[in-house]
Amino acid sequence: MLMDPALGRVIERCRDGDRDAFEEVVDRYGLQLLRTARLILRDQALAEDAIQETFVKAWQRIGSLREEDPGPWLTRIAMNESISSYRRRHRFQALTERFGRLGGGKHEVSSEARLDLAHALDQLHPDQRAAVALHYYQDLSVEETARALKVPVDTMKSRLKTALRRLRQLTGSEEITP
Amino acid sequence: MSDKFEKNLRDHLHHEAEEIREFPRQLRGRIREGITPRARPRMAPQLALAGALVLVAFAVLVARNPQVIIKDVPSAIKQILQPSPTPTPQPFTCADRSGGTSGLAAQLTAIRTAHHAETPGFDRIVFDFSDGIPSYDLTRQVTSAFVKDASGQPVTLDGSAGIKLVFRNASVQGVADDQKPRLTAVREIAQLGNFEGVLSYGVGLSSSQCVRVLELTGPSRLVVDVTTSASASTSPAPTPLPTTPSATDLTPFACQDLAGGSSNGPAMRLTQVRVAHQAAGYDRIVFEFAAPAGVTPYLPTYTVSRQASAKFVKDPSGQDVTLRGSSGLRIALHGASGADSYTGSRDITPGLPVLQELEQLGDFEAVLSWGAGLGRPSCIRTLELSNPTRLVVDIQTP
Known part of the structure; x- marks a missing residue:
């Protein structure tokens, strides 16, 4: 996707080291990236850390952004930061989950333990x-x-x-058979 | 495949995401800090060594020639402490300005105003800072109406035009929140915000005037001169104040239905639909088209109709569909289709300030229509762009 001309000018100013121009980029993409990171990390503080790191890295690498819309580029960085952040901070939890799986096999969700979507999302990788x-x-x-x-x-x-199958299972929703 | 569960999931994700209503100011500050270069601590020992060498050299000099203390040092100290002379007057310009030192934290200690009668006449505002001039933006505007930071409350200052000054990493002490000097040009100066290190002031002007900005040291002060006569602002020739929110040559927003494009020719192929918020104050929808092989590209005839609800009728099924928001826009293109060319989402929920949802309403017999659900009734403008062929619909945001 090509950049619109006005945004192109803002990116040019960023490449020239204009931090105020970069704040325009933060204003434009920050909220949606933060919301997405929050959905993945399930934690506001972690999401903010990930997005801070995203924009600092984006600033450092702004020279590598060519004639493309910065949105997908920033999303790629933000996703990488979010998932890395999750992995860093949940290594121990990941280990216990792995041992749990090895010992007990696949969890079956009883009808009494059906979760709402928010909790079901928490359970996803x-x-x-x-x-x-x-x-x-x-x-x-x-x-x-x-x-x-x-x-x-x-x-x-x-x-x-x-992911969808798992969410259906956790929330007790019927899966549509094709 | 999309079913009720997926719709619930989508709704849930939006609901959960929108719990974050705005981008946190402190996070913006952290990012700013993260991209601002810092002084290297490794330099400290080098500076100490340099200082020590200077002291040794000075001691040697004094031992050999004590007169240096009596004659030269006082004048040197006087020279250091003397305020920097006002530089050669710069011309007044009719443009926004930015400056200061990024990342520098400083305290505003006084705001002073005065009228200078010499030709060209001007009113001077002096912002005194304790530790250098922090990063600032000066923005001119055609009204004296401002919006207070954090609270979002509107405030109208004395006058009919204005200047907004935003200082970053700045604090303030002992400065009145509202001053009314009632000079020829500068009528009122009021604090608009002081939150998370962002300090902002609005200046009410008697009329739209050009300015010059000086950054002075010893003590640190930012000087804003505002011309008091039209003749004073002619060097260089003044440029008109912007009447639209963007720096590009854009048509003004209109609170009415719009139409355009050109008829004739085989149906253009919709290839992309993009949405984004623009910091200049609008949400933008872009429909991008490609011409079929052998056809000269053209923008199909279009209408953009405003409506008081977000309820639409799908074409050609006649089914009702209610989008997010409380009002809407119906965008219809005659001579366009995305059936074989558009692979993106046909129901986009970007959660922008005004544009809440954008959904395809119909694609039948070369009539392509999309509905936009808006969070509030808004004025619009359209742009017709080529290479590639695009219809841009801008929706004004508060």
Whole structure:
């Protein structure tokens, strides 16, 4: 996607080291990126840290942004930061989850333990939540979501399908059979 | 495949996301800090060494020639402490200005005003700072109406035009929130905000005038001179104040239905639909088209109709559809289709300041229509762009 001319001028000023121009970029994309990061990380403070890191990295790499819309570029950085942040801070939790799976096999969700969507989203793997957030919140196509998360399109299709199945299972929603 | 569960999921995600109503100011400050270069601590030992060498050299000099203390040092000190002379007057310009030192934290200690009668006549506002001049933006505006930071409350100052000054990393002490010097040009100066290190002031002017800005040291002060006569502002030739929110040559917003484009030719192929908020004060929708092979590109005839609800009728099914928001726009293009060319989402919920949802209403017999759900009734403008062919619909935001 090409940049619109006004935005192109702002990016040019950023490349020249104009920090005020970069604040225009923050104003334009910051809120949606923060909301998306919050959906993935499930924590406001972590999301803010991830977005701060996103924009600082974007500033450092602004020279690498060519004649493309900065939106997808910033989204890629933000997704990377969000998922990395989650992994860094939840290593221990991830380990316990892995041992839990090895010992107990796949969890079955009883009808009494059905969760609402917010809690069900908490249970997803961050990669799945990122896919769900981009596809269903940012309304990116499957192809765009795959690009943002740097995975093949088929992998993304499968990831979305798995995430959706898991959410249905956790919330007790009936799955539509094709 | 889209079913009720997916719709619920989408709604839930939007609801959850919109719990964050605005981008936190303190996060903006953290980002600003993160991109501002810092002084290297490694320099400290080097500076100490340099200082020590200077002291040794000075001691040697004094031991050899004590007269230097009596004669030269007082004059040197006087020279250092003397306020910097006012530089050669610069011309007045009719443009916004930015300056100061990024990342520098400073305290505003006084705001002084005075009228200078010499030719060209001008009113001077002096902002005194304790530790250098922080990063600032000066923006001229055609009214004396401002919006207070944080509260969002409107405030109208004395006069018919204005200047807004925003200082970053700045605090204030002992300065009145509202001054009414009632000079020829400068009528009132009021604090608009002081929050999270962003300090802003509005200046009410008797009429739209050009300005010059001087950054002076010893003590640190930012001087804003406002011309009091039209003749004073002719060097260089004044440029008119912007009447539209963007720096580009844009048509003004209109609170009415709009139409344009040109008829004739095979249907143009919709390839992309983009939405974004522009900091200049509008949400933008872009419909991008490609011409079929062998056809000269053209923008199809279009109408943009405003309506008082976000309820639309789908074409050709006749089904009702209610989008997010309380009012709407119906954008209809005659001689366009996206059936074989558009692969993006046909129901976009960007959650922009005004544009809440954009959904395709119909694509039938080369009539392509989209509905936009708006959070409030808004004025609009359209732009017709080429290479590639685009219809741009801008929706004014508060």
